[in-house]
Amino acid sequence: MKSTRKYLSAALGLLLLSNSVVGNAATAASNGASIELPPAPAWGHFVDNYKNSISANQSVYSNPVIGVLSGFQDLWEPGTSWDNGTKLNSSVLDYNIQYVANIAATRTAEDEQLAYLVDRRNQSYGATEGLGALADVYRDKTGTFTTITSIPDDAISVKYNDGNGSNKAGDSDSELGKMVDLIGTLRGNYASSNPAKNFYSYMRPYRWANDTSMIVPTLVPAISTTPATDGGFPSGHTNASYLASYALAYAVPERFQELLTRASEMGNSRIIAGMHSPLDVIGGRVMATALAAATLSDPDNAALKQDAYDQAHAFLLTETGTAEDRFTDYEKNKAQFTQRLTYGFDQIQSTTEPMVVPKGAEVLLETRQPYLTGEQRRAVLATTGIASGYPVLDDPEGWGRLNLFAAADGYGAFDSDVTVTMDASKGGFHAADSWKNNIAGTGKLTKEGTGDLKLLGANTYSGGTQINAGTLESGSATALGSGDVVNNGGTLVEKAAGKMTIGGSFTQAANGTLELNVDSANDVLEIKGAVNANGKLQVNFPSSYVPSAGSVTLMSYGAGQQNGQFAAVEISGVPSQYNTQVVYQANQVVLEITNKSNSGGSTGSGNSNPSTPSPTPAPTPTPSGPVDPSSIGVTVAAKADANGNAEAAIDDAQIKTVTEQAQAMETGSRIVTLTVEAADNAKAVGITLSKAAVTNLSNGKVDQVVVVTPFGTLTLPSTTLNAIEKAAGSNIRFEVAKSGADTLTPEAKRLVGTRPILDISIESGSTSLSTFGGGSIQIDIPYTPAQGEDTSAIIAYYIDSNGKANAFNNSSYNNGKVTFVTSHLSHYAVGYNKISFSDSSSHWGASFISYLAARDMISGSGSNQFAPNKNITRAEFAKILAGVAGADVSGYTASAFGDIKAGDWYLPYVSWAAEHKIVEGSSSNEFKPNVSISREEMAVMLKRFTDQAGFTLPKTASAVAFADQSSISSWAADAVASLQQAEIISGKGANAFDPKGGATRAEAAKMLAVLHQNMNKL
Known part of the structure; x- marks a missing residue:
């Protein structure tokens, strides 16, 4: 409600002219x-x-x-007493007091409380x-x-x-x-x-009016009784x-x-x-x-x-x-x-x-x-700074005209050439910053060093832009001003909505990268001058915009103004049913997109982009039990030809024999192992089975078939064998081949280094069997870690057709092998993604933290810290669970909980967890996202998570009654017992579980890492 009291006396000569004071806003500093x-x-x-x-x-x-x-002193001349000074500019000083009166007439109860x-x-x-x-x-x-x-x-x-x-x-x-x-x-x-x-x-405003009703009523007792020492x-x-x-x-x-x-x-x-x-x-x-x-x-x-x-x-x-x-x-x-x-x-x-x-x-x-x-x-x-001329603000040094809010958004003008040198290794604003001001002037901007500088204003500077190193992002239509743009060796990223304009020419050297992010058909890079193309062109289509067959204009320029071509082109985000090719035309560069079913094959040389969905943890297959490749099997030798290709075939009689041996087993899993021993000079190993042999192995006769090669091992459960048998023609050929790093992106090369890269395939005649009707294959790649490598950070990667590395979060390293489960076959590599936190390297939970961080399932708390001993909140735990699940939470925009509102960072994670019945709120419909989660609450959420995933927790440990068992809430007892027997949780000192106590971030990391590894075993 608004106050309705009287504020100024008529004797003061000030009238309440309106309910608000309208004046000129501060403007930018002049040239x-x-x-x-x-x-x-x-x-x-x-x-x-x-x-x-x-x-x-x-x-x-x-x-x-x-x-x-x-x-x-231009407005007011002090007198000999507090109440007898002289107005030198009545219009300004009257406005000054009138402003207070108008505010007093319109302020709300909330205003008065503040x-x-x-x-x-x-x-x-x-x-x-x-x-x-x-x-x-x-x-x-x-x-x-x-x-x-x-x-x-x-x-x-x-x-x-x-x-x-x-x-x-x-x-x-x-x-x-x-x-x-x-x-x-x-x-x-x-x-x-x-x-x-x-x-x-x-004087203070109310003394000018001799009327204390201008003051918020609750502050009237705070009025000074000594006005001579109480100036305003x-x-x-x-x-x-x-x-x-x-x-x-x-x-x-x-x-x-x-x-x-x-x-x-x-x-x-x-x-x-x-x-x-x-x-x-x-x-x-x-x-x-x-x-x-x-x-x-x-x-x-x-x-x-x-x-x-x-x-x-x-x-x-x-x-x-x-x-x-x-x-x-x-x-x-x-x-x-x-x-x-x-x-x-x-x-x-x-x-x-x-x-x-x-x-x-x-x-x-x-x-x-x-x-x-x-x-x-x-x-x-x-x-x-603000313009000159305002009352009080034109002091000789310029303190009054500083606008520090605007200054935090970078330059307002380039009055001379500006070179920005950033250093991403120092973190913080050294690594990334955004300039939001509208930059004018005649100077030139040069980007040096590492780090990422974003230009977001409606810029008009005319001296040009040069990128020598690091990244310069343009986030508005005229972010790069009106001059020429030269990329000598950094990355220029276009992220404007709609058309972005380069006012002059664009030149890119061999070491430069131009990254275009195409969010709609209207996203075009307009170049007013010539295009001198070289280096790399990266074109990204985000998930929110899926192009269809036809052509997409990437950039436009004057007719006949194109010189050279980009030496490399990388396209990401185009659906797998399309081929792509960059085409240079008289006045534009377009991306031709054709349907594979109509084109008969790839239409580009190095520019095509058939993509495969990013790998996600596959459902746990029905078969369980340890894989023992030495149980029952056949071993064959294969010689390599001049090209390093080693081929082997196993006849039907051998397969019939081992199948009968497997069926005769009374206990344990029925596993058949097929091993190919190849010469040291082999680069690819293939093994062929007839359709009859595959039929013999499938249809429930064995639980698993393990194909062992020097480069990698494939484990096929019965569901996958059945799918292969149905799709097979005359023969089935398995191949595991070494591959090189030439086609990998720079980031993929960083992750993979010199570690193994494999091309794994299953073929029937000329048909590639890359998927298996929902079935899965476990792949084991032999690898010896380099000295100092953290095995928790060793991960398998799927290499897509653009050479980009996509992590298999379900992969792990054990006993000299990198193991992962996949529902499709393609190119794979062993990589290393060590994420270090300065406060966790020697912590007892370091390996679990490293495991989850390497798979992008957890993040730090800022400044290269993980805060392992800090209690984890309910919202933080929900976020990590979503990460472990590989959940896409982008579609969650609302929450049923009363204490979670739009804009809260945790909304999508909590909403995902609630939809899958992993979390519940209190009786008052509150989730309490920022409250530390208790150990028993965490156990219940983990158990619900495994139930929703269809995963049966193993019983690898005997049931234990904790010393404080009676303190465990009845609604949590079963979950605690199940997780204890699965060795995911354990007690604290003196065999106490401490059900109501908080769980630290390190304890949560351990539980989730162990659970994740268990859930992704074949």
Whole structure:
């Protein structure tokens, strides 16, 4: 509901003209921005003299805070007392108070609640809300607290103060103690707004009206009874809020814009409260910006700020918080922050003054844009500042015109050539960053080093673009400006929706890669100039867009403007029933897509793209029991010809004999082994059986047939044999052949290295039998790990027709073999995908963590950390289960649980688990996603998971009664017993299960890794 009280007296001469104040938004800085140091003002450069900001210095010349805000003297002349100053610009100052009146007339109960909490709480506590989900983690780790947890019933008559009165608000000896100290240092001895308030003696809004009804009712008891020492300009709350936020943003630059938005919200709440005017809040922001830069630039604080950053990334960003994040909407954040820079004031002075950057201001972007030099960060600040002419903001050094929200989005213009050198090995923003501003100017952009830089703005810079190394992504129609684009050796990625334009020519050298992501038929790369093609062309069709037969235009250019062709072309995402070929035409490059059934074969040389679905764990076949290749079988020798091909045939009589031997077995699995011994010079081994032999082996006569070659072993269960027998013509030929790495993509080559690559096939005459009516084949590839290799990270890969490696997540390494189960035959390789976490290498659960991470089933918690000893939440466990299942959760957009809403990262995983009856909510229809999962809850989810997968848990251990068996809930007892006998869970010390206790991330990794390995045995 809205307040309906009277706010201003008619005697003040201010009328309530509307319910909102409309003003001009801040605009971008004008041309002519300079990164040169501005001349020192009368009080000296702020960063050099900030320690003069003390109460003993009460003049523009002696106190740099009073000096940097001295533009206020163009509007207001202080008097001899708090209530007798002189308005020098009535229109501006009247608007200033009218703004508060209009806000007071329209504020809601929610607005008033926020205003109360911001007013009464410690500002350093309040600023932590900008950390989003990690706010609770930071508060818990640092002991940052507030005693103002709600609005007391008697707040309209009683003033309540926060029991946490410390500027730093937390414990210096905590795990994040340096972050705490950085806040305390920025809010230290030189950060008080009182000297400036006393100097300017500008009244608070309600004193202008002599009417306290402007103030939120619950804050009336907080009104000072000493107005002479209670000036309004600048706002002390705003100053403190920004200082705390700047400290947090330096340590956690990943939340830079969110923290600034929170600071601006806290400042704005002072207007909503009726305690301050817009000019008061602007003054508080400007002084805080200068103070933060000065403190962070001070050499005495160099070690502290680095330690704060390091602690944040080691102990905060590695955690998963549960606090509400109200700052996830980028566009909303940007709009609110930008409006609060000027609060709609008209420009009252020259609007075209060049932007200048204060000395030392670049430190404010030091961790947000660490890959830029100090001079480059100054250029960012210079080209993103607001226009001149606004009240108070045209200080000589430029503090008032800085727009740090915009600066975090990169350059606003290339006024000279810009070279960006990134280093992905350092992680964070060194590895990847996005520039969202609309970049103008005449300069050129050059991308060097590793790492990925994304350009997302409507850019008009004209100096051209050059990619020498790393990746440059273009995410808008004009991301690359209006000049030429040259790719000398990096990767240029097109990710714009619809047409993307290169304003000049496009040239690519032999080592360059152009990646086009085609989301629709409208996604075309338009090149205004010539095309000089070389290197690699990568074309990706995502799952959301499936092209049909015909042609897709990839790029267009002027007639006769194409020179050369791409040396290599790779196409991904085209359905397997199509062939593809890149065709160069007079004014465009198109991708011809033809149906295989109509074309009679591949239409391209090196450009065709028959694809096979990515491998997924196959259903566990009915047969079970250990495979023993030495039980019953036939061994034949095969000589290799001049080309290395070794062929063997087994006659029907031999097959009949071993089949009868198998059928005569009274116990155990009936396994027939067919072994081919080939000469050392063999490169391919084939073994042929007649149709009669296959019939003899199928139809339930044996449980498994094992085909053993020097390069790999195939295990065929009876269901697969039956399918082969039905499809067979006269003969069946099995072949296992070595293959090379020439056709592999660079990423596949990295994963595979020099490890084995095989081409495995089963043929009947001229027909390839690549699938088996839902049946499966187990493949074992011999491999000796290299010294130092973690066997948990050794994986089998399916190599598709484009040379891309697709992981078989069901593969594992044991006893000198890489084993996996597949439902189709093709090209396979042994690969190595070691994902290391700095906090887990020597942990007891390292091998289980490595197993799951290598298969992309789990991820870390940030900054190369896994946090193995941290309790896992219900949502995190649901996500890992979905990963183990290989589930496609992209279609889940809603949840039946009341505490899971659209946009929550865990929604699709929990919805998937709920649909498959793996999870259930509470009686209040809540899932409680961020609550730590108990050990018995985890057992129940695992048991439901195996039931839904149709997997029967083995009983490899005797049943055990835990010491705390009676504490296990009745609904969990059966699940705990089943998992214990399957050796997936075990007790803790003293044979206790601890059913209500939380499970750590490492414990969960062990259970899931063991379960996954069991589920994928043939």
